Amino acid sequence: MTAAQDGPDPADPRTAAGPATDAGDPATDAGGAPGGVPEQAPRPVGSAPEPPGPPVNGYPLVYDQPAPARPRAPLRTLTVAVATVLVLTLLGAPLGLAWRAVAPSVPVIQADGGAVLAQPQPEEFVAADGWFSLFGLVFGLLAALVVWWVLRRYRGPVGMVVAALGSIGAAVVAWQVGRHIGLGEYQRMLETAAAGTSFGKPPDLRAGRFEWLFGFVPVLRGDLLLPAFGSVVMYTMLAGWSRYAGLGAEPEPVGLSWDSAALPVPPAAPEPPAPGAAEPPRD
16 A cells, blocks of 8 residues: 555655644735735724824825814803903993094183083094094904914804904093093183183084993993994904814815825835845856
């Protein structure tokens, strides 16, 4: 009987290790996937994105996405909003000084029954309202810009309300500061000036009024609402032009994303020879 009939020879090294398996197959020993590519488990829905992978062809893969918004504490938001409104309101004092510096006084003449206008329809009334409207509108636009850039974490309805309320407060303060400059001198002239004396009445608003509704609800009209109008319009335009729906601060690009255009692949450097390897033949 021959060796082929007796079965596998125990001395044969090809059969001493047992039956052949596919454990050494390079197509399946890398995770069981064909082609040597390891299989990846599906990522659960709603999980965080995977961290940036290793550099590919010399270019890092970095996700270019805005950072998630942090939860806002209601007390902190209220504190920041109130403080910003107070700061904008106090800025109405220099606004009133600027208005008083350019708005002309109304010329009046002392008569037996009190002061009367030197002209039937003086242009100084129109000039006072016009300068206040111009300054107030510019102040509202600038207030919206400042609130947009300084309070980046509170962009949205909170920022717009803060800019509007601060502009209204600044308008009232500017009106009161401007109209009271020189008012004491005017009252003194009314009491002591002789008949026929000419002097000036401090500028005041005729198109803007402040009233109390039901005795406790403040109501503003006319020129006093222009700063708030300008701030709301500017803030709405900034929100409409924002790159992100959440109105967050625009992050700077930090790298390349998966959607980047194809970039040229740098030439790969030749690998150094392994230690002890034979040198290639030389000509």
